Amino acid sequence: MPQVYVKWGKEKLEVDVDTAQDPLTFKGQLFALTGVAPDRQKVMIKGRVLGDDSWNGLTLTDGLTIMMMGSAEAIPTAPVANSGASDKVNDSGEKILPMPCGLNNLGNTCYMNSVVQSLKTIPELRKSLATFGTVPQNPRANMITAAFKQAVNELERKPDSQFMPHALLMTLHQTFPQFNSRDPRGNLEQQDANECFTELQSLVVDGLDSSRDAPMKVRNFLRGKYQVSLKCAESEEEPVQTTSEDFYQISCFLSQEVKYLQTGIKEKMTEEIVKNSPILGRDAKWQKKALISRLPAYISVQLVRFFYKEDKKINAKIMKDVKFPLVLDLCDICAPELQEKLRPMRDAVKDEQDGILERERRLKLDGKDPKKLRAEVMKDGELLPFSFPDDEGSNNSGFYELQAVITHKGRSSNSGHYVAWVRLEEDKWAMCDDEHVQPITSEDVLRLSGGGDWHTAYVLLYGPRVIRKFPELKDEPTSLGADDTTLPTGAQKPDEPMQTN
Template identity: 45%
Template sequence: MPKVSVKVKWGKEMYPDVEVNTDDEPVVFKAQIFALTGVQPERQKVVCKGVTLRDDSWANFKLSNNALVLVMGSKEEDVPAAPAEQTRFVEDMNEAELASALDLPEGLINLGNTCYMNATVQCLKTVPELRNALLNYDKSSGGGTAGGLTAALSETMRALESGGAGACAAAAARLLHALHAAAPRLAERGAGGQLAQQDASECWAEIVRALTMRLPIAPEPDSKSLVEQYFGGTLDVELVCSEADEPPTKSTESFLQLSCFISQDVKYLQSGLRSKMAEQITKMSETLGRDAVYTKTSKISRLPAYLTVQFVRFYFKEKESINAKILKDVKFPLDLDVYELCTPELQERLTPMRNKFKELEDASIESSLNTKNKNHGDGKKDSKRKAILPYWFSEDIGSNNSGYYRLQAVLTHRGRSSSSGHYVAWVSRGDSWLRCDDETVTPVTEEEVLKLSGGGDWHCAYLLLYGPKILEIPQEDDEEPMVTDVTDEPAGDPPTALA
């Protein structure tokens, strides 16, 4: 009997008719208790008939209908409530009050070293096309462990949109259960039996893999997935042997993210990406009959709308048997231009939209100067409506047609090893930024985000998510609203999530 209804007693409080599904991991039940009592799962001691509930197993913890479950544990220290008449200033508010006052979104509870999962979800949530697809996902469609993980992520997105803290806690617990089913290596436990910290990049890759399988654009079996459409790019690769006179070998490779390798010379993201595009590798030479050195040159031939970049900060340290961390400061920009990394053919196709951006920038500067001279700083602003131009090529929705990107999420790590420390998501919301530190969400500035470049024990950027830079052009009041393409070809149907 996997589902039972029990009574939960915490101190003087009694909560009757709490439904428990023992097919879920015990952390799901603890998340339910958190939603009822406010006691964090790691602070809970859950007892029934003298047996204490473990985090990883229901063994020996037998539940039956109407069983009495005792919960011991206290909430974290709360800031005393101010008198009703007293004015509350932002500087004096605690994090919960600040979230309420500023209408901040919900966070995700840490179920015990699950910050890597929470940060990954918050970053992916910033992609509107992906978020909408998950909100509309048919959870009854099956699909094995990949389908279970996608369904759990769909439930989590719904909870984050409008579910409240209790629903978010339960959804996070189910997502963790589904993630462990899809990737058992992420369910490893430490010597004390607690969940071990995991690498956020591995979690990101596992979730993206499941979404690639379960979110097709069309019902046809061979249709491209939504992930491939909006996150996938292609590289034109050329291999030239440095030790023999061989004809160059040309091929095409697909990618869902780019890597920025960190060396002594790399101080900026752009230089790290460039170095990866021209590298020396060793491979078997058919001409020489042995391994030889080749120069591998890569150029991007298809840019995705959303560009994921990983800082390769971890390496295996044999002496300590840990994935040690490179703390070096590597600057990254809010606005990224990848034009120089593209093939000549793609560069030519990018030029029309890039010219549009340049024309708008020049017109904006000229208009600003004219307005200042005419009005002598009277504070009047241009009230013209704006028309949005598509960021994709008309025949390739989900691509990027300018090479310009805007940073929209940063996943950071604080600590010295990928198997320890703490992960946090920093996400853009309109013109502002939010820090999503598990269940705590607080506003931050762009300056604080740019300080996440590394160089010490503070949070270091590990994964960057760039979205397409949107071009908005002024439109006269008597003009019809337009969304148009920069080519002479008819524009494709816009994604449903584009606003």
């Protein structure tokens, strides 16, 4: 693998080139280093312009100098006036949050836009992207991670605006050709947003974690573990088989009985399968039971709404209403050993609730409105870590807060329209419908549970529930003074424990 020098303006870069890969992969490496998208690069080797498909006629040797031309500036977009929302307040004196930057639809690319807006809500992912810039060993991961970083940087830089993700779309098509399918007229076809979510997340995490400058292993924040046991239902002599499996997403299957997210998740944790029994010498029925042995900080849930309809050759949609909570409790489907480890932080949640209720009571006695003072008074609480000390990126309570939803509107996964709904803070959310972004509330989000032709939740992204520790209050005074207005007044209660049928 020759090491060459790439001269770009005043910069000179050292790059290892794998000529077993096509030149487009090499251009992806240059994209990661310079921010110049492959379609805007002009690479000169010994007086010849390098194409995308073949190295024919070109021999690369150690120390060879290659010239590259191209601008790292973003493709110009139509100017959009900033609303100045960050300087405005509403009638109640509350600051109006600036809306996230929107992503222009480049022709049935709403599936990609909704995925980018959702993944961007993970702080650790953004932090790791900020330091990404070296050349990892995996060229495919390197190329898509660089393009994803560029898109996220533009979104962060332009609140209350919009951005055309040309480079990301082109790189997505090169990395995952299945997303570049077209109809007979040559137009891009709609794609499955969850497939894009899982593929993009997986490869971006590979790129980030293989970077030499990675501040953390992002994979640890997204990977959970199942403890899986197999018990033969037809022979008591057959020993129980136990294995461990990694997961990056859990599924909620929508059977006729499922009306709540928790029920659909739990229903598939135990199932019957058929496999060979060495004792019986034939295939037999086995009970497969999975319990979570490690909870990641962030967990995505796919509501399995689509099934293949043979007669129409489409992935038809299950329209039924399935309720999902703002705060999800997964303790009930954890292994006993993990449940015991979760207990201290779950007790801390109860202490937090007790402290909040008492502060609300005192403020009401003093004639103050706790709701109006919420943002200020919550500062009194100390934020507790959400991971175990010896397991970075884990969840130590079993509680999760909803932070993003990808919805689908339509009748099949390869048609219709996808939208992202992302949490900004407390009860404030944003609906990111491509370039159109508008403020909404958590009540609006809860209406996305399905049951009709409205936007229906398809992928839910949950993050660690914030838990605060409040200092003990002094003996109750007969009247609260002015200094007491900074006391915490409350937080959202966790949803009820997981329901079962």
